[in-house]
Amino acid sequence: MIRSIVSAIIVSMGLLITPCHAETDASPASSTPFRRYLATPKPTKSLVEQWKNQSRGEREAALHLKGNVANGQKVYLESCSNKCHLPHGQGSKNGEYPQIAGQLREVTIKQLADIRARNRDNPTMYRFALPNEIGGVQNIADVAAYIETLPMTLDNGKGPGNDLERGRRIHDHDCVICHGANGEGKAEQYYPLIQGQHYEYLVRQYQWIRDGRRRNAHPMMVEQIQGYTQQDIAAVMDHVSRLVPSQAKLKGSAPPAPPLSTLSPSSPSTAPKDDLL
Numbered sequence: 001m002i003r004s005i006v007s008a009i010i011v012s013m014g015l016l017i018t019p020c021h022a023e024t025d026a027s028p029a030s031s032t033p034f035r036r037y038l039a040t041p042k043p044t045k046s047l048v049e050q051w052k053n054q055s056r057g058e059r060e061a062a063l064h065l066k067g068n069v070a071n072g073q074k075v076y077l078e079s080c081s082n083k084c085h086l087p088h089g090q091g092s093k094n095g096e097y098p099q100i101a102g103q104l105r106e107v108t109i110k111q112l113a114d115i116r117a118r119n120r121d122n123p124t125m126y127r128f129a130l131p132n133e134i135g136g137v138q139n140i141a142d143v144a145a146y147i148e149t150l151p152m153t154l155d156n157g158k159g160p161g162n163d164l165e166r167g168r169r170i171h172d173h174d175c176v177i178c179h180g181a182n183g184e185g186k187a188e189q190y191y192p193l194i195q196g197q198h199y200e201y202l203v204r205q206y207q208w209i210r211d212g213r214r215r216n217a218h219p220m221m222v223e224q225i226q227g228y229t230q231q232d233i234a235a236v237m238d239h240v241s242r243l244v245p246s247q248a249k250l251k252g253s254a255p256p257a258p259p260l261s262t263l264s265p266s267s268p269s270t271a272p273k274d275d276l277l
């Protein structure tokens, strides 16, 4: 809690004292993201606390368990990869599916617990995240540990590349405090790794967080986004899609896949595409 208050103070101080990316922006000063952000009401401490308490029971139970990567691989191949995420977990360049390979264990646990607790609207995934599909908290801990070991790809979907300087300025000013200097995320705070993610997915998630469709989003981020134009969003996500993961993330440490015959058969998802998160 102290940490969240301190980071809230740092964020607001940072906005007040650091040179703003918007100051060199081509748009009129009165409509820069920085000014629009300052004009929006800031989230209260209780909103941030509420966010931290979402799906707390299952999340904390899974976090305290040691993830068994071998069982996680089995759960992943049976319940996640053959439905949508594919064995490599690198998603699709058009952003239909995210690159989940390399995602921080803590973040995956929170997202799964949130989806199960219906804090994050994800009609496509809801069914697959339920106990009768994935299993109990131990399986959540295991599958999250396995996903973190999957090697990431650099061949992800990138943005148009025509406004990268604006994207870098917005990112360095508004995002690094939570997602880290290179988009590597912060495990202990559940801030996702966003580096090297597919551009179209990034843009979609961001818009959905802005529009309240992802109810588990961090309230400070939701407030911040309100001041962004579509051009700002495109530019910052283009930049994020080009942040290069570390060698360790690119290499991964996943165990070799077992023979397919050891897995139970299942059918592909028939969910409508526009339901995808």
Ligand code: HEC
Binding pocket: 098, 110, 120, 170, 171, 174, 175, 176, 177, 178, 179, 189, 190, 191, 192, 193, 194, 202, 205, 206, 214, 216, 217, 218, 220, 221, 224, 236, 237, 240
């Ligand atoms: C106050 C901290 C904070 C700030 C500032 C912040 N984020 Fe986030 N962001 C989060 C958290 C926490 C989540 C995960 C929310 C959840 O649990 O669903 C998230 C989620 C995301 C996601 C969705 C990731 C996924 O895999 O689905 C994207 C994309 C994202 N942030 C981009 C950004 C960008 C770009 C910026 C800067 C313009 C930014 N965020 C600023 C905390 C922050």
